[in-house]
Amino acid sequence: MPRTARIPVLILTGYLGAGKTTVLNRFLAASGAPIGVIINDFGDVNVDAALVAGQVDEPVSVAGGCLCCISDPAQLDQAFKKLTRPDLRLDAIVIEGSGVAEPPALLRLVMDSRVPQVRFGGLIEVVDAAHVPQAEAAGWDLEQHVRAAAVVLLTKTDVVTDPGSRKALEARIHRANPHAMIIEAPHGVFDPALFVDAGESEEFDFGQLALWNPGETPGESHSEHGHPHHHVHHQSVTVEHDGAVDPVALSEFALDPPESVYRVKALVDVSTSSGPQRFAVHSVAGYVTVEAMTRGQEEPLASSLVAIGLELDRADLHARLASVCLPTTAPPASAAQLRRLTRFRT
Structure with missing residues (x-):
């Protein structure tokens, strides 16, 4: 992404x-x-x-x-x-x-x-x-x-x-x-x-x-007592979509992600009556920020969504992210629907 x-x-x-x-x-x-x-x-x-x-x-x-x-x-x-x-x-x-x-x-x-x-x-x-x-x-x-x-x-x-x-x-x-x-x-x-x-x-x-101490080779980390550390690494689930997203569904997911998800980051297109608009969306434990991004007039619609956390239910999370994506036949978002996402705009 x-x-x-x-x-x-x-x-x-x-x-x-x-x-x-x-x-x-x-x-x-x-x-x-x-x-x-x-x-x-x-x-x-x-x-x-x-x-x-x-x-x-x-x-x-x-x-x-x-x-x-x-x-x-x-x-x-x-x-x-x-x-x-x-x-x-x-x-x-x-x-x-x-x-x-x-x-x-x-x-x-x-x-x-x-x-x-x-x-x-x-x-x-x-x-x-x-x-x-x-x-x-x-x-x-x-x-x-x-x-x-x-x-x-x-x-x-x-x-x-x-x-x-x-x-x-x-x-x-x-x-x-x-x-x-x-x-x-x-x-x-x-x-x-x-x-x-x-x-x-x-x-x-x-x-x-994250597991190594200065002076050690990455992947060969040991604790102060000489025993290996055992830590859970982050996991991520990514959905790439050749199209636009539902701004309401995305805002709801970003506001209330699954408990195991710490971060959500997305670079998405939203179809509107005046043409597609691109946004960068970041959510940290439900704190949401949205930024308007530039996109080429002839650029095809494209959206990328990533959820990051620990011990993720990957199949369920992939399905939830995919549900944010819209088919090409979906009508443009209304002004009210777009505001659900842009209210977090900074």
Whole structure:
């Protein structure tokens, strides 16, 4: 599927000690992609100097991107403008929030950004599964922090000896946010392809890159104790269609995807009475953005839809994506039908 120009912005949050800096460093090391990083409260963060280095408020080359510090919305947009320069060719931007940052506030900052080159790519909450009671005793609120998350990464699950406590934790997360995807990341390792499209045309499988540590050969990853990691990779289902899509059906699918689906991305044509229109549609755990795209006047109708997640029911998902596609004999979408999709337009 062709990439669209807007850069996804991922928000990485979690209380101090939850492991989010380890997650960030693993993400930068494993992704093999140019990633921009925005760090809030730089003095509280200990990011691996081999991956991220620089002076606060002074953009520098970092893992293919830049490092800035933010303290207000205007500064955040300034950071976005710097990081979306065409010469940087970034695949994603990661904001690492401070340990006390409220996720809903960070999400609103990104969603309300006036920089047209960025789009919301998801909020990832890092939770130390072994020390939730200690964090809550110090004032951290689990329900408040996972409420806005698209993904909850559970770190240090390898040291949780009571399976019942982990199940109880997952149940609390689901009650607070039924739409959040919970992923175990005991050593801060997870599959970057759930979040970033980089590496689609590379020789290595992008999901496999998530398993290795710096200094190891991809595919030969081991834990700190010398035992192999066993992680579930992302899965994807793609439907290519030589025609237009139903804007109402697509908007409903993007708003409420199957529970196992984290991301939906689509480059689609919609037939209207004034001619076909092309849109790029992104959905992250039900957060939908739509962008109008240019298309040649003589270009044939073409639509591509991709759903990405974990443990997918591939046959059912393929059928649901295919049901969004229209036959060539279908009438053009009405203005009201088109508005169901374009209401998410940015």
